Amino acid sequence: MNNYKFLKQKSFEKREGFEKRLHDISGQGWKVHSFSVDHGAITVMLERER
Numbered sequence: 323m324n325n326y327k328f329l330k331q332k333s334f335e336k337r338e339g340f341e342k343r344l345h346d347i348s349g350q351g352w353k354v355h356s357f358s359v360d361h362g363a364i365t366v367m368l369e370r371e372r
Contacts, residue, residue, distance in 0.1 A: 323371075323372050324370065324371055324372065325369070325370055325372055326355070326368065326369050327368045327369075328365060328367055328368070329343065329344060329347060329365070329366045329368060330363065330364070330365045330366075331363045331365070333363075337364075340364060344366060347368065348368075351370045351371075352368040352369065352370045353368065353369055353370060354367070354368060354369075355367045355368060355369040
């Protein structure tokens with residue numbers, strides 16, 4: 323069974339800061355499952371096995 327998590331770019335967060343948060347979370351075993359961009363804000367769906 324898999325766990326899922328959504329990571330959203332904060333309102334005034336620069337892209338570099340968001341990438342750093344994404345790299346930190348991926349170091350915990352999370353992998354990008356899909357992503358979406360809406361009005362310039364990025365939302366990433368992460369997945370990892372239990």
